[in-house]
Amino acid sequence: MRLRTKKFLEEKFGKYYSNHQLKTPPSLSNREWGFIPLNKDFPEKTVMKRHKSFSTKQQLQSYLQSIIPVHVYFSSAYYERPSAPIMEEKEWKAADLVFDLDADHLVGAKNLTYQEMLKKVKEETMHLLFDFLIDDFGIDRDELELVFSGGRGYHIHVREEGFLDLNSQERREIIDYILGRGTQSLIKEKKKKGAKIPYLSSKSTNWNNRIKYYLFNNILSEIASKEKKDAINKLTSYNGVGEKTAKRIYRSIEREETLDRIKKNGQLDIARGLPKSFWEQLIEEAKQQIKANADEPVTSDIKRLIRLPTSLHGGTGFRVTPLSITEIEQFNPFVNAVVFEEDSVKIYSKDNYETTLMNKKIKIEKDEIKEIPEYAAIFLSCIGKVEVEGW
Amino acid sequence: MIDKQKMDQELARYPFLKKAKKYVEKSNTTTEDLVEEKTFSSARTRAKKRIIESLNQGIIPLFITETNIQPHTEFYSYPLSRILISCINDRYLIKRYSLAESKAFEKRIKTEPTEQIINVARGIGIDSVKLKEEGGFNLHFTDYIKLTTNLNEKKWKLVNQTIEKGKVSLTRDDFERILQEGVRRKIENNLPVEVPKEICEKLTQPIQEIKSALEKKKASFQTDIEGIIEEELFPPCIKTLLGKVQKSQNISHTARFTLVSFLLNIGMSEDEIIDLFEVAPDFDEETTRYQIGHIGGNKPQDQYKPPSCSTLKTYGLCVSDEWRCEKVSHPLGYYEWRVKSEEKDEAEN
Numbered sequence: 001m002r003l004r005t006k007k008f009l010e011e012k013f014g015k016y017y018s019n020h021q022l023k024t025p026p027s028l029s030n031r032e033w034g035f036i037p038l039n040k041d042f043p044e045k046t047v048m049k050r051h052k053s054f055s056t057k058q059q060l061q062s063y064l065q066s067i068i069p070v071h072v073y074f075s076s077a078y079y080e081r082p083s084a085p086i087m088e089e090k091e092w093k094a095a096d097l098v099f100d101l102d103a104d105h106l107v108g109a110k111n112l113t114y115q116e117m118l119k120k121v122k123e124e125t126m127h128l129l130f131d132f133l134i135d136d137f138g139i140d141r142d143e144l145e146l147v148f149s150g151g152r153g154y155h156i157h158v159r160e161e162g163f164l165d166l167n168s169q170e171r172r173e174i175i176d177y178i179l180g181r182g183t184q185s186l187i188k189e190k191k192k193k194g195a196k197i198p199y200l201s202s203k204s205t206n207w208n209n210r211i212k213y214y215l216f217n218n219i220l221s222e223i224a225s226k227e228k229k230d231a232i233n234k235l236t237s238y239n240g241v242g243e244k245t246a247k248r249i250y251r252s253i254e255r256e257e258t259l260d261r262i263k264k265n266g267q268l269d270i271a272r273g274l275p276k277s278f279w280e281q282l283i284e285e286a287k288q289q290i291k292a293n294a295d296e297p298v299t300s301d302i303k304r305l306i307r308l309p310t311s312l313h314g315g316t317g318f319r320v321t322p323l324s325i326t327e328i329e330q331f332n333p334f335v336n337a338v339v340f341e342e343d344s345v346k347i348y349s350k351d352n353y354e355t356t357l358m359n360k361k362i363k364i365e366k367d368e369i370k371e372i373p374e375y376a377a378i379f380l381s382c383i384g385k386v387e388v389e390g391w
Numbered sequence: 392m393i394d395k396q397k398m399d400q401e402l403a404r405y406p407f408l409k410k411a412k413k414y415v416e417k418s419n420t421t422t423e424d425l426v427e428e429k430t431f432s433s434a435r436t437r438a439k440k441r442i443i444e445s446l447n448q449g450i451i452p453l454f455i456t457e458t459n460i461q462p463h464t465e466f467y468s469y470p471l472s473r474i475l476i477s478c479i480n481d482r483y484l485i486k487r488y489s490l491a492e493s494k495a496f497e498k499r500i501k502t503e504p505t506e507q508i509i510n511v512a513r514g515i516g517i518d519s520v521k522l523k524e525e526g527g528f529n530l531h532f533t534d535y536i537k538l539t540t541n542l543n544e545k546k547w548k549l550v551n552q553t554i555e556k557g558k559v560s561l562t563r564d565d566f567e568r569i570l571q572e573g574v575r576r577k578i579e580n581n582l583p584v585e586v587p588k589e590i591c592e593k594l595t596q597p598i599q600e601i602k603s604a605l606e607k608k609k610a611s612f613q614t615d616i617e618g619i620i621e622e623e624l625f626p627p628c629i630k631t632l633l634g635k636v637q638k639s640q641n642i643s644h645t646a647r648f649t650l651v652s653f654l655l656n657i658g659m660s661e662d663e664i665i666d667l668f669e670v671a672p673d674f675d676e677e678t679t680r681y682q683i684g685h686i687g688g689n690k691p692q693d694q695y696k697p698p699s700c701s702t703l704k705t706y707g708l709c710v711s712d713e714w715r716c717e718k719v720s721h722p723l724g725y726y727e728w729r730v731k732s733e734e735k736d737e738a739e740n
Contacts, residue, residue, distance in 0.1 A: 137532060138557025162519075162533040169641070170536045177549045184551050205553050 070314025150313025406469030438471035445491030477583035493575035
């Protein structure tokens with residue numbers, strides 16, 4: 001990044017920290033803070049200044065105005081001495097429970113555009129939020145903070161009592177639940193006339209019930225409603241299912257009574273020669289759909305540094321945006337996380353790139369010099385697509 | 392008067408409840424009184440018995456079956472046990488004792504009305520527990536997790552439970568099991584207590600008796616027909632696993648396999664290994680015996696060998712923090728090497 005681009009970003013970020021009141025976490029003085037300054041090697045090499053602490057919001061805010069960081073983090077942990085230089089001396093007291101949903105952890109996210117990626121992560125976040133955190137865990141809506149990370153995903157901070165003193169192993173139990181890890185086998189076998197018949201366990205747990213629901217209402221009914229040829233194609237894609245068995249399965253699940261019967265007595269012997277592994281594959285498929293893809297290390301780490309909501313993300317220039325749970329559905333980072341002005345800025349583009357910001361299409365071509373709105377210049381500088389001219 | 396009797400009865404059965412402390416304070420009984428006064432001499436005998444039985448039987452016999460013990464004797468024997476154990480301050484003893492107390496507790500609670508179970512649960516700080524209308528209990532899942540992380544069986548994982556709006560539903564049996572774990576943890580975490588030297592000195596005799604029972608117990612799983620089984624000489628990976636088991640921590644299936652096959656291969660007997668695992672909170676003798684038997688095989692040649700160093704690395708079980716680890720490819724190789732060099736050292740001395 002050229003020096004003048006850095007100067008430009010520094011001025012704009014500085015102005016943001018002077019003109020905006022930050023939202024600070026509860027127990028501010030017990031948190032450790034970390035910052036990545038916009039030094040000469042940015043963004044190739046970054047050095048984190050950490051072990052900082054502040055007793056008031058004003059102190060923090062004036063510190064930000066003086067060093068103008070590109071990234072701002074605080075500890076999910078509450079410490080007795082947050083500024084102690086080594087972890088043992090900080091004296092850990094408690095920690096917020098944090099969930100991190102990141103495009104990096106989504107299957108198939110690689111081939112998506114940034115826009116599409118964020119849309120997908122948003123769906124995943126809502127899934128975690130509503131189905132797991134609110135429905136299953138009963139977490140009070142007022143005790144959680146939902147945030148767009150400014151980068152590739154969303155964070156959820158839980159500050160309800162009872163969660164704060166959980167240790168790392170106990171937090172791992174929570175993430176195992178969300179990922180569906182360690183479920184007891186849903187398929188049992190019983191002997192009938194000398195043959196082993198697989199059947200679905202009747203044990204009612206949240207996961208078992210969700211898997212069964214998905215199995216019946218998504219996988220099996222979808223296959224049953226397909227044209228025969230497509231259904232056979234789909235069925236033979238499972239290991240251990242040949243053309244013949246696939247035809248038998250299709251003929252069986254085509255009839256509504258078959259599904260009704262499985263629902264009633266759990267018996268899975270719907271087609272001759274059907275291996276147990278077929279059902280195991282379906283269940284695995286269901287589990288992949290039911291789980292919420294939160295990042296495990298973040299949740300189980302009780303000493304994590306995490307981005308400060310309302311600060312700026314130096315990798316995009318977006319605001320790390322706090323959201324109420326009613327806002328997330330309509331939230332569009334490319335409009336709602338943009339905090340900069342319309343004023344024209346002359347830039348030089350290093351690459352071809354196209355995006356939509358503030359509902360306006362922004363298109364640049366390599367080696368072109370042109371004027372674009374300030375907010376676009378900041379976003380494109382941060383992602384490394386342009387340099388600012390004449391600054 | 393009736394109230395006092397009822398109170399005495401309850402505290403004699405559940406002496407670890409929060410209100411027991413208040414009760415002692417109110418009665419103006421000091422630690423000195425407990426260790427010196429004649430009124431407490433049968434409580435002192437009972438205290439010693441509590442500990443020795445925990446070593447020998449793994450459970451503390453219920454006093455109700457021993458008609459000659461008064462509730463107040465039984466009750467005061469509990470703080471006295473804690474004093475004795477703290478004077479000795481041995482990790483194994485603390486674990487073994489806490490487990491034995493909790494097992495006795497589980498037996499007792501089985502015959503109690505559900506209200507009493509709730510009382511006891513709240514009395515050890517499990518505040519979120521509630522009786523369900525349709526039977527059974529529910530408790531907040533954070534409390535559930537805190538109480539079950541040390542239970543290895545898959546069924547205890549949160550993912551295999553029914554949760555509604557933060558409440559885990561449990562049958563009475565399951566809740567009793569969890570409560571037992573809560574009691575065990577509470578007792579263990581609050582030991583040792585600080586006891587002035589002068590107090591311990593007044594208890595020299597029972598302390599000696601307990602110590603010799605403890606030595607005997609420890610010796611029973613440390614000696615071996617083939618001579619030395621020296622924990623000191625175990626490779627770091629095995630030491631780490633053994634430490635975890637003895638600290639009642641959860642270890643993975645592979646880790647368990649590694650540990651057991653190692654111990655069998657160096658000549659430890661099934662009973663000795665059972666003794667080592669006994670301090671694990673979800674210890675189930677039958678299951679453990681089955682697993683050991685499986686790894687051990689029927690004939691010596693059927694016995695499984697522990698995984699090699701490179702396999703252990705893959706599983707993340709290698710902690711290689713020692714130069715010797717660089718020189719060997721198998722944990723058994725490490726041990727043989729160390730035993731040999733130890734013997735050589737001894738010969739030279």
